[in-house]
Amino acid sequence: MVDFRQKPDICKGRSALRRVYLDHNATTPVRPEVVEAMLPFLQERFGNPSSIHSFGREAREGMEKARGQIAAAIGADAADIVFTSGGTEADFLALKGVAYHNRSRGKHIIISAVEHHAVLDTCAEFLTAGEFDLTVVPVDRSGIVDPDAVRTAIRPGTILISVMYANNEVGSVQPVPQIAAIAREHGVIFHTDAVQCLGKIPVNVRELNADLVSLSSHKVNGPKGAGALWIRPGTRWAPINHGGGQERARRPGTENVPGIVGFGEACSLAVAELEVKAAELRRLRDRLVEGVYEALPGVLVNGEPERCLPNTAHFCIAGADEEAVLTALDAHGIAVSAGSACVSGSRAPSHVLTAMGVPAEAARCSLRVSLGYGNTDADVEYFVQVLRQVVAHRER
Ligand code: PLP
Numbered sequence: 353m354v355d356f357r358q359k360p361d362i363c364k365g366r367s368a369l370r371r372v373y374l375d376h377n378a379t380t381p382v383r384p385e386v387v388e389a390m391l392p393f394l395q396e397r398f399g400n401p402s403s404i405h406s407f408g409r410e411a412r413e414g415m416e417k418a419r420g421q422i423a424a425a426i427g428a429d430a431a432d433i434v435f436t437s438g439g440t441e442a443d444f445l446a447l448k449g450v451a452y453h454n455r456s457r458g459k460h461i462i463i464s465a466v467e468h469h470a471v472l473d474t475c476a477e478f479l480t481a482g483e484f485d486l487t488v489v490p491v492d493r494s495g496i497v498d499p500d501a502v503r504t505a506i507r508p509g510t511i512l513i514s515v516m517y518a519n520n521e522v523g524s525v526q527p528v529p530q531i532a533a534i535a536r537e538h539g540v541i542f543h544t545d546a547v548q549c550l551g552k553i554p555v556n557v558r559e560l561n562a563d564l565v566s567l568s569s570h571k572v573n574g575p576k577g578a579g580a581l582w583i584r585p586g587t588r589w590a591p592i593n594h595g596g597g598q599e600r601a602r603r604p605g606t607e608n609v610p611g612i613v614g615f616g617e618a619c620s621l622a623v624a625e626l627e628v629k630a631a632e633l634r635r636l637r638d639r640l641v642e643g644v645y646e647a648l649p650g651v652l653v654n655g656e657p658e659r660c661l662p663n664t665a666h667f668c669i670a671g672a673d674e675e676a677v678l679t680a681l682d683a684h685g686i687a688v689s690a691g692s693a694c695v696s697g698s699r700a701p702s703h704v705l706t707a708m709g710v711p712a713e714a715a716r717c718s719l720r721v722s723l724g725y726g727n728t729d730a731d732v733e734y735f736v737q738v739l740r741q742v743v744a745h746r747e748r
Contacts, residue, residue, distance in 0.1 A: 372734055374687060375687045375688055376663060377661075380573045380724050381573060382574065383618060389616075389617040401609055411609045417616060421619050427556040428582050432583055434603050435608070436581055438568045438577060439470060440468075442566035442567060443470035446589075447471065447474045450564070450587070453589055453590040454511040455483075457509070458510060458511045459485055460485045461478065461485070463515065464516065465489065465491055466521075466707050466708075467514065468520060468545055468547070470545070471514055472703070489502055494654075494659060494708070496525075510540050511540065511541060512541050513531065515528065515542075516546075517548070517565075518549050519704060521720055522655040522705075523722075528544050532544070536561065546566060551625075552630060553630065553661065554626065555567075564589065572619060574611075574619070581603075583602070630662045636728075640736065641665050644739065647736050650670060652710075652714055653667045664721070666691060667718065668710065668714040668718040674718065675699070677717060677719065681738060681739065688720060688735075691719055699716055702715075
């Protein structure tokens, strides 16, 4: 087993500036084992998996092995995995595929207020086109949906509920099995976006009790441009793209074989190491949060550690300028994400922070730190030390 704490050489060929990557919810470095697994499919095993000759068969073999690896990682059957270009496509394939196919049954969809834009914007398009009605259920101060609020929102004509498993900004983990059970009780199809979960918390489609689950490769130390949608057999869903018959016509288009092979390998590694890795990430994250509390008394930490992804810390620094803090951290080689969005040149709280009721003033400087493969105690210490300096300097 590879020691995941071993520092990957992600800074190879760059300047001597110390660089610390703490933005794993945005994307992750591709693990060396994954690159190794992919290489033959970028070189000699380049065939089209739909071709019947030996080149095609070799490519298909790699792709089907990956389908099995991904299925095993989520407790699914390989036949129910549909490859996509990533999490975004998996989300809209789920939403549009269910919504359009069930129009005759009803027009009402329920989502949570903290969904990723892949879900939010697909639903916004439904609304703009006047095709469907939408109910957006709120979250509490920790970013968690109350299953009873979902139950209350269900009405005759509700065809789909989509609530993400874990939030990408604050890391809140939703009570998905309970929400899925409510959906099932009412005969409503349930989708969950589990893009942020692989390798951080267990993802088992039977335990989640969902009908459709979205996944993405580049969040789990696989390459970009690959993802998957798991569809429970018998789900009232239809494809939305047309073309060749790939993926049993569920998602036509020549598959990204090297990407898929890498995704499969990344899933196998993530699942094999999940327990150890999650515990280590949690330890580092808790240490980081403690350090930030000490360095910046009065800092507001968002989310509840026990109901949050083990790798994610999100906090607001009152009175600081977010852009200046991010730029200064970057100048010290530290990569983290902003917690707010740039709206017409000024910073506004993200829809997630707004939904959680974080006051706009507090949210003005918010940071997301997300740990992952290769991070060490030294990275955490460096981050806390630099943040302390940067904020003290800005306040002077
Ligand atoms: N869903 C969630 C929760 C995400 O965090 C992301 C990426 O940030 C996506 C969907 C989109 O995934 P991809 O980048 O693979 O399209």
